[in-house]
Amino acid sequence: MASTTVGLIYSASTGRLRWWVIPDDDSQIANFVSPNPGEAALIVSQAQYQAAANVAGLQALVNAVSGKAPDAEDRYVDIDAGGNIAAVSFACPNCGDVAPSGVSRVQHANAEPGGFFVGSSYFAGRSAGGSKERLKRRRFHRKTR
Amino acid sequence: MTVSAATAFTLGPGQATDNLTSLPNLNMKGLGRVGTAQTGYVDAVVSPIFVRTAASGVVSTGAIRLFLVAAEEIASPSRFTDGIDPDATTNQITSIGQATLANLVDTISGGQNGLQTATVYCFQGFSVKSVLGYTPTFWAPVIMNNSGAALSAVATQHYARYTLIT
Numbered sequence: 354m355a356s357t358t359v360g361l362i363y364s365a366s367t368g369r370l371r372w373w374v375i376p377d378d379d380s381q382i383a384n385f386v387s388p389n390p391g392e393a394a395l396i397v398s399q400a401q402y403q404a405a406a407n408v409a410g411l412q413a414l415v416n417a418v419s420g421k422a423p424d425a426e427d428r429y430v431d432i433d434a435g436g437n438i439a440a441v442s443f444a445c446p447n448c449g450d451v452a453p454s455g456v457s458r459v460q461h462a463n464a465e466p467g468g469f470f471v472g473s474s475y476f477a478g479r480s481a482g483g484s485k486e487r488l489k490r491r492r493f494h495r496k497t498r
Numbered sequence: 499m500t501v502s503a504a505t506a507f508t509l510g511p512g513q514a515t516d517n518l519t520s521l522p523n524l525n526m527k528g529l530g531r532v533g534t535a536q537t538g539y540v541d542a543v544v545s546p547i548f549v550r551t552a553a554s555g556v557v558s559t560g561a562i563r564l565f566l567v568a569a570e571e572i573a574s575p576s577r578f579t580d581g582i583d584p585d586a587t588t589n590q591i592t593s594i595g596q597a598t599l600a601n602l603v604d605t606i607s608g609g610q611n612g613l614q615t616a617t618v619y620c621f622q623g624f625s626v627k628s629v630l631g632y633t634p635t636f637w638a639p640v641i642m643n644n645s646g647a648a649l650s651a652v653a654t655q656h657y658a659r660y661t662l663i664t
Binding site: 433434435436437438439455467469471472476477478 | 555559644645646647
């Protein structure tokens with residue numbers, strides 16, 4: 354049997370594309386229509402897959418079916434014992450995604466490594482107008498006067 | 499101009515009250531204020547500050563951060579940056595805000611290997627005027643420990659001093 358389809362596996366709760374399957378032949382795709390708990394499958398044609406061009410294109414195919422457009426609601430940061438951001442990931446707890454040991458995982462739309470948490474408050478590693486940047490600007494202005 | 503001898507911070511390592519030695523994880527404390535009311539100075543230079551991490555419990559993704567806070571008068575409540583009291587022995591971490599963050603002088607994160615246990619790290623030295631752009635009447639370094647464990651309990655393994663230029 355020829356391979357004419359591709360299976361796109363996404364989170365049923367968030368709509369985020371998680372992985373996809375390109376079978377050797379179409380008979381294999383049946384194994385993936387009931388994926389892991391929390392996941393759902395979308396079977397598309399090889400032509401649709403190739404037209405999608407990239408992950409964003411595949412996500413758009415999923416969005417059209419799921420009715421969801423995942424933004425940052427499934428973006429998580431892993432916080433170490435010192436309150437530092439150890440990692441950033443897209444995750445779906447309903448699909449069984451768990452944080453690595455030694456960190457706590459919280460949803461956050463824009464926290465980045467280098468930043469830290471004090472309780473539930475996030476602080477970037479350095480503010481955009483930090484002292485070094487100000488100092489550089491001062492020096493620049495002195496030279497150009 | 500005159501440069502003073504290197505002077506220990508009043509709450510620095512080895513002092514009668516020592517805020518740096520054994521600084522607990524998730525704690526932020528000042529090393530004691532420097533300055534005298536209505537007394538100006540040309541600049542103050544903080545020597546590279548050395549800190550040693552704990553023998554265990556340090557997380558590789560951890561960090562130790564050095565901030566500079568300033569004030570023009572000693573008042574209650576504290577009028578240092580964000581209301582942080584650099585003379586307090588209590589944890590000041592919940593006072594941190596964007597103004598303090600703007601004067602984050604240096605972060606120790608251990609580089610590519612991450613933060614290691616039982617290791618001495620060094621913050622860069624700096625002049626107060628170069629960081630703030632002015633010389634406040636009162637200032638103090640403040641250290642935040644996000645290493646995952648208390649800093650070394652041996653005072654001589656840390657170092658924090660400054661000189662005053664008048």
